[in-house]
Amino acid sequence: MSSIKTRDRIVEVASELFYTQGVEVTSFLDLAKQLGISKGNLYHHFKTKNALLNAVIGHRLGQTQEMLDGWEGASLAPEDRIKRYLHIVIQNWGKIRFYGCPVGTLSSELVKRDPDSEDAHKVFSLFRDWLTRQFVDMGIKDQADEFAMRVLSWSQGVAILGSAFGDFDYVKKEVAQMNLWVDKCRVNRGSSDIKTLEE
Amino acid sequence: MSSIKTRDRIVEVASELFYTQGVEVTSFLDLAKQLGISKGNLYHHFKTKNALLNAVIGHRLGQTQEMLDGWEGASLAPEDRIKRYLHIVIQNWGKIRFYGCPVGTLSSELVKRDPDSEDAHKVFSLFRDWLTRQFVDMGIKDQADEFAMRVLSWSQGVAILGSAFGDFDYVKKEVAQMNLWVDKCRVNRGSSDIKTLEE
DNA sequence: GCAATAATAGGACGATCGTCCAAACAATGT
DNA sequence: ACATTGTTTGGACGATCGTCCTATTATTGC
Numbered sequence: 001m002s003s004i005k006t007r008d009r010i011v012e013v014a015s016e017l018f019y020t021q022g023v024e025v026t027s028f029l030d031l032a033k034q035l036g037i038s039k040g041n042l043y044h045h046f047k048t049k050n051a052l053l054n055a056v057i058g059h060r061l062g063q064t065q066e067m068l069d070g071w072e073g074a075s076l077a078p079e080d081r082i083k084r085y086l087h088i089v090i091q092n093w094g095k096i097r098f099y100g101c102p103v104g105t106l107s108s109e110l111v112k113r114d115p116d117s118e119d120a121h122k123v124f125s126l127f128r129d130w131l132t133r134q135f136v137d138m139g140i141k142d143q144a145d146e147f148a149m150r151v152l153s154w155s156q157g158v159a160i161l162g163s164a165f166g167d168f169d170y171v172k173k174e175v176a177q178m179n180l181w182v183d184k185c186r187v188n189r190g191s192s193d194i195k196t197l198e199e
Numbered sequence: 200m201s202s203i204k205t206r207d208r209i210v211e212v213a214s215e216l217f218y219t220q221g222v223e224v225t226s227f228l229d230l231a232k233q234l235g236i237s238k239g240n241l242y243h244h245f246k247t248k249n250a251l252l253n254a255v256i257g258h259r260l261g262q263t264q265e266m267l268d269g270w271e272g273a274s275l276a277p278e279d280r281i282k283r284y285l286h287i288v289i290q291n292w293g294k295i296r297f298y299g300c301p302v303g304t305l306s307s308e309l310v311k312r313d314p315d316s317e318d319a320h321k322v323f324s325l326f327r328d329w330l331t332r333q334f335v336d337m338g339i340k341d342q343a344d345e346f347a348m349r350v351l352s353w354s355q356g357v358a359i360l361g362s363a364f365g366d367f368d369y370v371k372k373e374v375a376q377m378n379l380w381v382d383k384c385r386v387n388r389g390s391s392d393i394k395t396l397e398e
Numbered sequence: 399g400c401a402a403t404a405a406t407a408g409g410a411c412g413a414t415c416g417t418c419c420a421a422a423c424a425a426t427g428t
Numbered sequence: 429a430c431a432t433t434g435t436t437t438g439g440a441c442g443a444t445c446g447t448c449c450t451a452t453t454a455t456t457g458c
Contacts, residue, residue: 006405006406020311021311022223022311024221024223024224025223025224027444027445027446028445028446028447029444029445029446037406037407038406038408038409039407039408039409039446039447040405040406040407040408040409040448040449040450041405041406041407043446043447043448044404044405044406045405047447047448048446049446049447097314098310098311098314099310099311100307100310100311104359105307107359107362107363108304108307108359108362108363111297111298111299111362111363112219112221112297112298112299115296115297115365116365120362120363121363121364121365124360124364149360149369149373152356152360153353153356153357153359153373154352154353154356155356156355156356156359156360157351157352157354157355157356157357157359158352158356160303160306160307160352160355160356160359161323161348161351161352161355163307163310163319164306164307164310164319164320164323165320165323166314166315166320170348174348174352205435205436226414226415226416227415227416227417228414228415228416236436236437237436237437237438237439238416238417238437238438238439239418239419239436239437239438239439240435240436240437242416242417242418243434243435243436244435246417246418247416247417248416248417
């Protein structure tokens with residue numbers, strides 16, 4: 001039964017096209033062509049575009065969880081794990097430059113489709129909870145979630161401006177600053193002074 | 200000759216729908232219905248959707264420039280002008296919550312349409328240069344542009360996460376933090392220590 | 399080995415897309 | 429008053445959209 005494979009391939013390709021083109025703009029025919037299958041076959045696996053979108057969201061969630069679990073299993077210090085997260089925007093710059101952050105762009109589209117949808121922040125919540133845990137491991141208590149949100153917000157802003165200006169140097173500099181900030185968090189546990197500029 | 204009026208109305212409504220629905224998703228029929236005119240009339244004023252998009256970008260640029268000029272003419276201290284900018288996300292939260300930041304979302308769409316387009320960062324550049332000027336007026340020399348980009352990035356990140364989580368309290372807290380940071384910039388001119396947490 | 403089920407192809411369907419056009423209408427200059 | 433120009437309408441056009449349906453081909457359970 002190669003249908004499971006087909007179904008998975010559909011979700012993977014859909015996740016890619018939803019990212020690079022946008023959900024609304026990507027058609028069933030686009031997907032069928034890219035997959036080398038017929039439109040009818042695609043419809044057989046997903047009766048509606050919304051069903052496909054839900055599957056894609058599930059796929060992204062699983063993918064993200066797997067990545068985060070891997071980082072947590074890699075016996076790194078919590079601040080190094082956070083730096084590992086920050087490095088994504090450099091690692092994936094080739095795509096982010098053209099298509100933005102996959103999490104941010106999908107979330108924005110989902111909010112527009114349905115403002116009250118839980119899905120809009122599900123992937124963000126995965127990162128948020130994971131980052132919070134890392135900050136807690138660093139000894140930060142009360143403000144762990146606040147710091148996690150700041151890291152998320154920071155990376156989102158950098159992705160948008162980096163993409164808008166097509167400026168990789170800016171991105172690298174900002175990530176370097178974020179890395180310093182994370183280190184400063186370790187040194188001044190519970191302190192509120194944060195080094196954000198100059199190396 | 201009421202055609203100029205019609206043309207302006209088209210651009211205004213298009214700017215609104217491009218924001219709330221997205222450029223790709225908004226059709227000529229959507230616009231015509233909203234405007235109460237025929238599709239043919241719309242085409243008489245703008246031969247192509249791209250021409251309309253360009254007009255909308257020009258409109259946004261003029262609108263933004265006018266707003267910034269107004270703030271600069273309002274005889275405020277430069278740090279208060281920056282705070283005035285930061286306040287936008289609170290002031291326009293009603294729409295940002297559902298449709299994101301109009302500058303960020305349009306920029307993202309423009310990059311996807313044409314990665315090398317100058318238009319993608321034109322509005323951002325307006326804010327960037329204006330913010331840089333304010334920081335210079337505050338006595339910050341070398342890092343004025345860096346600080347401007349940080350303010351931009353910060354507001355973009357907050358808009359995205361605030362919208363994704365539908366959390367106005369988070370937005371207000373972050374803006375308060377940004378305000379403190381701006382004040383700290385004034386106090387520690389040229390210093391690199393930045394207060395980002397706790398009030 | 400044969401009925402039952404799943405997978406796939408190909409196309410029909412009504413609707414809507416961006417574009418374009420011909421005709422009616424309004425405004426203007428002389 | 430009339431010719432000219434600009435505005436507006438309503439709809440035609442080919443293409444494509446999401447959805448759905450019928451046949452044909454694989455796969456499975458017994």
